[in-house]
Amino acid sequence: MSIVYQVKTSCFLSTHQSQENFAHENNLQRTFYGDVERGKRNLTLANIFKIADALGVNPKALFDEMPNSNEVKDL
Amino acid sequence: MSIVYQVKTSCFLSTHQSQENFAHENNLQRTFYGDVERGKRNLTLANIFKIADALGVNPKALFDEMPNSNEVKDL
Numbered sequence: 001m002s003i004v005y006q007v008k009t010s011c012f013l014s015t016h017q018s019q020e021n022f023a024h025e026n027n028l029q030r031t032f033y034g035d036v037e038r039g040k041r042n043l044t045l046a047n048i049f050k051i052a053d054a055l056g057v058n059p060k061a062l063f064d065e066m067p068n069s070n071e072v073k074d075l
Numbered sequence: 076m077s078i079v080y081q082v083k084t085s086c087f088l089s090t091h092q093s094q095e096n097f098a099h100e101n102n103l104q105r106t107f108y109g110d111v112e113r114g115k116r117n118l119t120l121a122n123i124f125k126i127a128d129a130l131g132v133n134p135k136a137l138f139d140e141m142p143n144s145n146e147v148k149d150l
Contacts, residue, residue: 005120043120045080063135 006039007048007062012055026054081114082123082137087130101129 013022023033028051035041036051043051052059088097098108103126110116111126118126127134 005124007120041120045082045116045118045123048120049080058138060135060138063133063138 005042007036007043007051008064009033009051009055009062010037012057012061022054028054080117082111082118082126083139084108084126084130084137085112087132087136097129103129 010019013019019034019037020030022028023030032041033051036043036047048059048062052062055062085094088094094109094112095105097103098105107116108126111118111122116122123134123137127137130137
């Protein structure tokens, strides 16, 4: 089984904001951002900062409540 | 001026552990890890998790006390 590396993004969208609107407003490809939310992209550090900026949060917030990598490997 | 995206790693090495030893023990290229410490690499999410694992910390710890991306852009 492949290891999924994922950051947490969707919880930072306001309740009335769709993934599609968020992506459009921030010049992100909707399919790219959808992949990010599903852990399908091996994001680069620059894109992590870009997405955190668009969400208005510190990049570290995207790693909140994420399992550490040992726990991920044990899945 | 280019924007530097950087994670904080060196502070997690124990005081008696050199960058070279840490890289060697964790199958990382020393030059690669040196570049990481200097913010010269646009790390991927998978490598962020790999390095955090090698350092024994949660990936979010690598973003502690980092400026948010707005602040980075203002440099």
